[in-house]
Amino acid sequence: MTFTIDTENNITAHATPEEAAAATTTPFDSFGNQKQLTELAKGWPTERLVAIWNSLPGVTPVESFKNAQAAASRIWKQIQSLGDAAKPDTAPAKPKGDKKAKGRAQSAQGAPAKGKASKKATPVKNAPKAKKAAKEASAPRTGSKTELVIGLLKRKNGATLTEIMQRAGWLSHTTRAFVSATLGKKLGLAVESFKPEGGERSYRIK
Numbered sequence: 001m002t003f004t005i006d007t008e009n010n011i012t013a014h015a016t017p018e019e020a021a022a023a024t025t026t027p028f029d030s031f032g033n034q035k036q037l038t039e040l041a042k043g044w045p046t047e048r049l050v051a052i053w054n055s056l057p058g059v060t061p062v063e064s065f066k067n068a069q070a071a072a073s074r075i076w077k078q079i080q081s082l083g084d085a086a087k088p089d090t091a092p093a094k095p096k097g098d099k100k101a102k103g104r105a106q107s108a109q110g111a112p113a114k115g116k117a118s119k120k121a122t123p124v125k126n127a128p129k130a131k132k133a134a135k136e137a138s139a140p141r142t143g144s145k146t147e148l149v150i151g152l153l154k155r156k157n158g159a160t161l162t163e164i165m166q167r168a169g170w171l172s173h174t175t176r177a178f179v180s181a182t183l184g185k186k187l188g189l190a191v192e193s194f195k196p197e198g199g200e201r202s203y204r205i206k
Helices: 017-023 034-041 046-055 068-078 080-086 130-135 145-153 161-168 172-186
Strands: 002-006 011-014 028-031 098-101 191-194 202-205
Touching: 002 017, 011 017, 011 080, 017 028, 017 172, 028 034, 028 172, 034 068, 046 068, 068 080, 145 161, 145 172, 145 202, 161 172, 161 202, 172 191
Parallel strands: none
Antiparallel strands: 002 011, 002 028, 011 098, 191 202
């Protein structure tokens, strides 16, 4: 099970990393367990962690967290219902995709005051299946991570896995899934994977 979170704090559960990359059109981060979420959370401001938690359905709003680890632990436990619903053998008959918890990005001024954050949760929406999303692929948005990575891979020598991870701020499994599913299957780009002698795994667009 892979979860993605985009720049607007929308969290979606997917069956595989490849499906996550193929179904996501906006810049995103992904994680498959609490440890990976904690690593991501360390790079997020406290305001974002508070905003993510307060946007989840059924939670008691908070104004702060002791640290990123504590926030990641609580968020991870709360979103497990998303993962359960996205599994093929437990998902309801009606939904055709994954389950999403939607929140809104918060400004540096902080999280909403108590009481205001208890608004009705946004209804769960179904994320499109990978095959359906592939048909709806469009040109990368200007300034997006997709455009950034494509620019790196169009260079003569392409880019190493580490370079892509550092420039995009992704984990290794997110990067591999993005190159394979989003660039290859979704956008139809011919991406070459190669490893120079004594070098690191690299990618480039032919």
